[in-house]
Amino acid sequence: MAKKTDQDTNSNLWGGRFEGAADQEMLVFGASLPVDMNMLPYDIMASIAHATMLGKQGIITADEAQLLVKTLTEVGHDIAAGKVELSLEDEDIHMAVEGELIRRIGEVGKKLHTGRSRNDQVVTDFRLFCRSACSEVIDALLGLMTDICDLAEANIGVIMPGYTHMQKAQPVLFSHHLLAYFWMLNRDLERFEDAAMAASELPLGAAALAGSTFDLDRELVADALDFVQVAPNSMDAVSNRDFALDCDYACAMVMMHYSRLCEELVLWSSDEFGFITLADAYSTGSSIMPQKKNPDYAELTRGKTGRVYATLIGLLTTMKGLPLAYNKDLQEDKEGLFDAVQTVLDCTGALDGMLTTMQVNSERMLDDAQSGFMAATDLADHLVRSGMPFRDAHHIVGQIVHDLEKQGKDFRDLSLEGLKAYAKEFDDLRLVDIRHVLEGHDTFGGTSTRRVREQLELAHTLIADYDESAE
Numbered sequence: 001m002a003k004k005t006d007q008d009t010n011s012n013l014w015g016g017r018f019e020g021a022a023d024q025e026m027l028v029f030g031a032s033l034p035v036d037m038n039m040l041p042y043d044i045m046a047s048i049a050h051a052t053m054l055g056k057q058g059i060i061t062a063d064e065a066q067l068l069v070k071t072l073t074e075v076g077h078d079i080a081a082g083k084v085e086l087s088l089e090d091e092d093i094h095m096a097v098e099g100e101l102i103r104r105i106g107e108v109g110k111k112l113h114t115g116r117s118r119n120d121q122v123v124t125d126f127r128l129f130c131r132s133a134c135s136e137v138i139d140a141l142l143g144l145m146t147d148i149c150d151l152a153e154a155n156i157g158v159i160m161p162g163y164t165h166m167q168k169a170q171p172v173l174f175s176h177h178l179l180a181y182f183w184m185l186n187r188d189l190e191r192f193e194d195a196a197m198a199a200s201e202l203p204l205g206a207a208a209l210a211g212s213t214f215d216l217d218r219e220l221v222a223d224a225l226d227f228v229q230v231a232p233n234s235m236d237a238v239s240n241r242d243f244a245l246d247c248d249y250a251c252a253m254v255m256m257h258y259s260r261l262c263e264e265l266v267l268w269s270s271d272e273f274g275f276i277t278l279a280d281a282y283s284t285g286s287s288i289m290p291q292k293k294n295p296d297y298a299e300l301t302r303g304k305t306g307r308v309y310a311t312l313i314g315l316l317t318t319m320k321g322l323p324l325a326y327n328k329d330l331q332e333d334k335e336g337l338f339d340a341v342q343t344v345l346d347c348t349g350a351l352d353g354m355l356t357t358m359q360v361n362s363e364r365m366l367d368d369a370q371s372g373f374m375a376a377t378d379l380a381d382h383l384v385r386s387g388m389p390f391r392d393a394h395h396i397v398g399q400i401v402h403d404l405e406k407q408g409k410d411f412r413d414l415s416l417e418g419l420k421a422y423a424k425e426f427d428d429l430r431l432v433d434i435r436h437v438l439e440g441h442d443t444f445g446g447t448s449t450r451r452v453r454e455q456l457e458l459a460h461t462l463i464a465d466y467d468e469s470a471e
């Protein structure tokens with residue numbers, strides 16, 4: 001069981017306090033180094049800001065600060081390039097970087113950790129990671145949102161059935177349906193902006209939990225790292241992971257939206273619907289059934305929603321009942337979020353590919369839209385506008401549907417006389433024309449072509465605003 005390392009004594013950076021050697025299995029169990037690699041650039045960035053501040057404050061000399069900054073940059077590059085052999089005895093990225101620094105510049109390297117603890121260090125790195133991950137996801141979302149707009153624009157004339165209860169309800173523009181996802185993604189984008197803002201508070205200077213005895217200039221470090229504020233309570237600073245939960249939540253929400261869109265892609269690409277045909281590159285075959293073309297990637301994206309939700313629930317559970325301040329439980333905060341962010345990015349790419357390469361079967365959609373008695377509500381509305389109480393109008397139209405259905409017919413088979421036989425107020429056959437019905441839904445946010453074009457313009461303006469503010 002408990003194997004001892006080769007060393008007689010504990011060679012960790014905290015070895016002074018220890019007599020016995022470390023247990024190899026426990027070192028592996030406690031290490032976060034493999035997971036931490038995502039934070040390497042941020043660990044270097046934060047250490048550079050810290051060292052520079054130590055120099056400015058005269059806590060170390062200017063020359064020492066300069067040497068630290070220079071060597072930190074080199075260590076960062078070399079670790080990233082795989083040129084530094086890392087050992088699990090380093091436990092995490094902070095110890096690995098500091099250990100390598102000391103190996104390279106000795107005494108000066110040992111001064112970096114002055115006025116700092118890994119407790120404020122790790123959460124600073126993690127905040128920097130979150131902020132940059134949010135902006136990467138925002139860029140990806142903007143790409144997908146732009147492609148959804150282009151698709152909506154290119155297919156503006158396509159009519160499809162709109163559903164409630166998965167039953168045909170009223171005709172809508174395919175573009176209107178697509179743009180519903182634009183607005184979901186826009187809310188997601190805002191959630192990532194909020195999460196980035198939540199991450200933008202500097203914990204460094206909180207040290208282990210109580211603040212530092214050194215005259216640290218926290219504002220200076222905050223400015224160097226582009227944080228908008230300094231954490232006002234050192235205990236909260238080292239134990240707060242709300243920002244990570246915000247990011248987890250934003251990931252969970254976007255995956256929920258992706259899973260809904262993917263579900264529709266799966267349905268629409270089925271023989272039964274036939275509304276779209278996914279490109280070969282975004283479908284897979286069956287190893288046994290030669291005729292199959294499966295929407296695997298849409299299903300996989302839908303399925304990956306589970307692991308992203310798990311990340312949110314996992315961290316919420318880790319945080320529950322955790323006493324102040326730092327506890328090692330907090331090391332469990334990162335792996336899930338790294339995975340969730342990567343999953344969102346991967347799924348965004350997959351969805352973008354599926355949408356931009358799929359074939360839109362407009363005739364099939366139109367045919368389906370015409371066959372489902374979807375003009376019924378509008379027919380009743382017409383009677384109401386002619387003075388009939390809605391309940392009576394509803395009854396008359398219900399009867400028309402009932403009669404047609406019995407004969408295996410639909411609204412397309414009606415003549416004006418046939419329609420008039422039910423109510424003299426029916427004065428125009430266009431009342432059952434699906435495009436006429438659709439164009440009648442002209443309230444702001446409705447599905448008429450005019451309103452969908454208006455919506456597209458709004459969407460374009462939003463994207464242009466985002467692009468401008470990013471410049």
Ligand code: ARG
Nearest residue numbers: 032092118119122326330331
């Ligand atoms: N690897 C640790 C983490 O991810 C860093 C902080 C460790 N601090 C400590 N006191 N053990 O949380």
